[in-house]
Amino acid sequence: MHRKGVGLAAFDRREQSNRSFAELSSALNKSQIDHLHAQLTQFRAALVHFASTHRDSIKNDPSFRHAFQQMCSSIGVDPLAGPRKGGWWAELLGLGDWQYELGVQIVDICVSTRERNGGMIEMSELIRLITKLRGVDHGAVTEDDVARSISTLRPLKAGYQVTVVGGRKMVRSVVKELDEDQTTILILAQEEGGRVVEDMLVQRRGWTRERAHAAMDNMLLRDGLCWLDEQDEHEGRAYWVPSAMQWDL
Amino acid sequence: MIFTTHTTKSGFLLPSIHSAPPFFTEQPNPATQAIATDHWIRLILGYARHRKLFFLKVEDAETSSNDWDEVLKNERINRKVLPSHLSYVLEAMVKKNVAVYEPSKQTRTVMLYWRTPEEWAETLHNWASSTGQLTTILTYYDITDPPVESELTGIPVPLLKKAIAILAKAGKAQVIGISEGEGVRFFAGN
Numbered sequence: 048m049h050r051k052g053v054g055l056a057a058f059d060r061r062e063q064s065n066r067s068f069a070e071l072s073s074a075l076n077k078s079q080i081d082h083l084h085a086q087l088t089q090f091r092a093a094l095v096h097f098a099s100t101h102r103d104s105i106k107n108d109p110s111f112r113h114a115f116q117q118m119c120s121s122i123g124v125d126p127l128a129g130p131r132k133g134g135w136w137a138e139l140l141g142l143g144d145w146q147y148e149l150g151v152q153i154v155d156i157c158v159s160t161r162e163r164n165g166g167m168i169e170m171s172e173l174i175r176l177i178t179k180l181r182g183v184d185h186g187a188v189t190e191d192d193v194a195r196s197i198s199t200l201r202p203l204k205a206g207y208q209v210t211v212v213g214g215r216k217m218v219r220s221v222v223k224e225l226d227e228d229q230t231t232i233l234i235l236a237q238e239e240g241g242r243v244v245e246d247m248l249v250q251r252r253g254w255t256r257e258r259a260h261a262a263m264d265n266m267l268l269r270d271g272l273c274w275l276d277e278q279d280e281h282e283g284r285a286y287w288v289p290s291a292m293q294w295d296l
Numbered sequence: 297m298i299f300t301t302h303t304t305k306s307g308f309l310l311p312s313i314h315s316a317p318p319f320f321t322e323q324p325n326p327a328t329q330a331i332a333t334d335h336w337i338r339l340i341l342g343y344a345r346h347r348k349l350f351f352l353k354v355e356d357a358e359t360s361s362n363d364w365d366e367v368l369k370n371e372r373i374n375r376k377v378l379p380s381h382l383s384y385v386l387e388a389m390v391k392k393n394v395a396v397y398e399p400s401k402q403t404r405t406v407m408l409y410w411r412t413p414e415e416w417a418e419t420l421h422n423w424a425s426s427t428g429q430l431t432t433i434l435t436y437y438d439i440t441d442p443p444v445e446s447e448l449t450g451i452p453v454p455l456l457k458k459a460i461a462i463l464a465k466a467g468k469a470q471v472i473g474i475s476e477g478e479g480v481r482f483f484a485g486n
Binding site for chain 2: 162163242267268271274275276277278279280285286287289292293294
């Protein structure tokens, strides 16, 4: 005879099975969580291992660092997240410190050269000076590193930015937009190793003499982006753009 | 164009800015000019210390073949400091108290303080005590032209007098009238 399970005993049975299902599910959950914990511990151990074995390579080898940064961004990990954001990762690597340290060096060079270049420095020149400042033991620094450090400086709102002028990367350390004429002059200065005369703007860029004169005057007097040379052999009067000149300190 | 440092015949290392042509022009932008002037002052004092030069004259930018050629000119880039520019730098040096017009009441010659009178006073006192000449009466000539060359050899008398005055104030020297004019006696002091 088939039991339909409609009596009081049926309630008991159902309750019992519900209970056992609940037990089973919590047991399953627990095992999943344990499993996850184990995985995380493993992952963390792997990262610690990775960090300790590769920390030096990350700090000293630019191409390794670049590959590492790319790996991080592809899996959505920010190696710069500080300890406060739960970034024990950054702590392990010391990369955050490395990047901030580079940021400080960038600021150092931008500020100390600002007086002569008016707050614009060519990327290659900046890297050259940073390398000099860091000494040989600290390994090379790439454009990528500099750009990354500059982006970590953004919260300071000091106006540090990488801009492209005439196909060349320049780092700007003043809050100042370059107008079109200034950009043209900077490009010309870079082609000429720093020296610009009004004639170049008239002949090669088709500017009127007045426009050339006014633009150079602004660069000189208003912006302090160039220096005057009144002893020029050919023109008598030339302008020198320090940010386009290469200096040996 | 790469701007590099350069070592002169006298063994002085010129900074890279000295090979930049606009460094030899007075800058119309006041901020730029202030920077350039600071560089000039540092350069002039450094060179004076290197060569033990005590005076700089506007004239040094007008004539050639003088002690200042290596600094006031750069033949490699065919630039030189013009007298009016130098005159401006001298004025700035006097304002910053790293030089004084000497003699006073003119503005064409300065006496350079690559050491301050206070530092000279200390040098002077050290010299007198280390050569065992404390309490001995010395003429200025004994100090500026001693038989054994010293750091004070060639020091101009006006500068020497300033240093002595500082020591006298501290009770470490006394100016004495002697037959040839003035002499000085140093004391150990405290």
